[in-house]
Amino acid sequence: MRKCRVSANRRDLERYCDDVLAKKVVVGTLERAAVERYRHDCDTAGARGIYWDDEDFERTISFVQLLKHSTGEFCGHPFILKPWQKFVAGNLFAWKNKDTGFRRFRECFISMGRGNGKSPFMAALVNRLYLLDNEPRSQFQLAAVERAQAEIVFNEICEQLQSQPAFGDRFEYYRPKHGKKSIVDKILGGVIEPLGSEGRDGYNLLGYVADEIHAWAAEHNALWEKLESSMRKRRQPLGMVISTAGDDRSKLWLRVHKFSSQIARLLIKEDRHFSFICEIDEEDRKASLYDETLWRKGNPNLDVSVKREALRLIANKAKNDPVCFNEWLRYHMNIRVRSVLKVIDHKLWTTCKETMPDLTGRHCHGGLDLGWRNDLASLYLCFPLDKKRFAFKGWNWLPRHGGRDLTASPWSQWIENRDVVACDGDATDPDAIYERLQQVRRDHAISSVALDPANARAVGLHLVNNMGMSVFDFGQNCQSYNEPIREFLTALGEGRILHDNDPVLAWAADNLVLRTNPAGLVMPDKEKADEKIDPIVAAFMAFARCLYGDPVSSGPRIRSL
Secondary structure (H helix, E strand, O other), X not given: OOOOOOOHHHHHHHHHHHHHHOOOOOOOHHHHHHHHHHHHHHHHHHHHOEEEOHHHHHHHHHHHOOOEOOOHHHOOOEOOOOHHHHHHHHHHHHEEEOOOOOEOOOEEEEEOOOOOOXXXXXXXXXXXXXXXXXXXXXXXXXXXXXXXXXXXXHHHHHHHHHOOHHXXXXXXXXXOOOOOOEXXXXXXXXXXXXXXXXXXXXXXXXXXXXXXXXXXXXXXXXXXXXXXXXXXXXXXXXXXXXXOOOEOOOHHHHHHHXXXXXXXXXXXXXXXXXXXXXXXXXXXXXXXXOOHHHHHHOOOOEOOOEOHHHHHHHHHHHOOOHHHHHHHHHHHOOOOEOOEEEOOOHHHHHOOOOOOOOOOOOEEEEEEEOOOOOOOEEEEEEEEOHHHOEEEEEEEEEEOOOOOOOOOOOHHHHHHOOOOEEEOOOOOOHHHHHHHHHHHHHHOEEEEEEEOOOOOXXXXXXXXXXXXXXXXXXXXXXXXXXXXXXXXXXHHHOOOEEOOOOHHHHHHHHHOEEXXXXXXXXXXXXXXXXXXXXXXXXXXXXXXHHHHOOOOOOOOOOOOO
């Protein structure tokens, strides 16, 4: 590597690289690849027409460290950069083209787990780019799926600027509670503003931040294209993309991540793109729950802004909670996950062998899932017990001529044992359900029955008008299911679910898969399940009513989920 005068900041950067390459710091494959690329650049810079500008590197680090943190335990303290942050900032601002003297990198992708300070770090880099480039009428856009997300970086920029008396009254800050926000430079006429998913043409951007692109969907492609095309008139613009990991539906994130990782590993030659990706490796997925030395791979700020004790709590919960495990991998270890996941382990289900108490006269809530009229329909009751336990009791119906071979296993055995009632005809007979409900009401105090308002409206009206029952419209969406499912899985892991070895419910639980929306909320996915899951779905609806609709419980009394 070409030798040069080395400052304290450059020594920090080089020591970080040495520690990564010597494996003194545990990093993932792609963070290591970024360091190897940097060292390769240092060795080949002269032949490729690029050089490292030590003066601009020092200006960048010195400027950022004049800023102050605005939130949390470091609020009011100088923004002292960690070695990995000096590495990122140095690469972005110190590499130059010999022919033009302008910056080499025009875009970057930075990815790591939650809580590692991406937003304040990006805000500091935006302030450095805007103030030290000092271009007239500069425009800077902060983009995200929702304006509130974009305003996270925007608010950090405001706080950092306002913490410096040297900037005086140079900037005007428009931060209304509602409406468009912006920072206006009264001297050079520039503007920094947050955007939601809306995008406009005609920008002449010095730079942009695209935040959490794992949540960007197909409808945001136009915004992405506008951001990329809006910097073509500037001499040395910089587009910065930050994100935690996505799932298999995060198409834009998948594309950018793949492109960035190939550049880092020198599989693609692209001298204008910088990537810094901190994630665990594929073989570390399960081990990350138990081996704390792996946590640094997804968290470069471990033991600084990311607290080890907080990760321990999440890891312990994730050991027995498949949904939490998925979130652990995605948001804390920063690695791609599937949007559809199987969540109930059959061995765990069978460990809940506690004897069912006498449920006669007990208070309960019901869940009714009619499914397709020519297939399985299920009614399950959930009984709240002492010690935060819940007991389930259910009934299932199936039409004899609905398309299934009822002489085959397991249907023939279930019908013989009355675990499933076979109705005459090619559709489930609602009268059979009404008759069973009448019988059940004699033995149990049913407070309400939850059902799908879009698929069981007629049944719901009959229960209300003809049977005098209380019916709850349970929307089939992630908002309705997310919290009940998580609570159910926690209770299952702690042995607080009593199911009396119901074979149909066990079968449905084994079939269950969940899908996750971009916000991380979950619900049952009937389309992706290999077989029917209606019994466990009905149980979830009844369980939700016990959690939130039970007048004798300590939970909140709400009218709608």
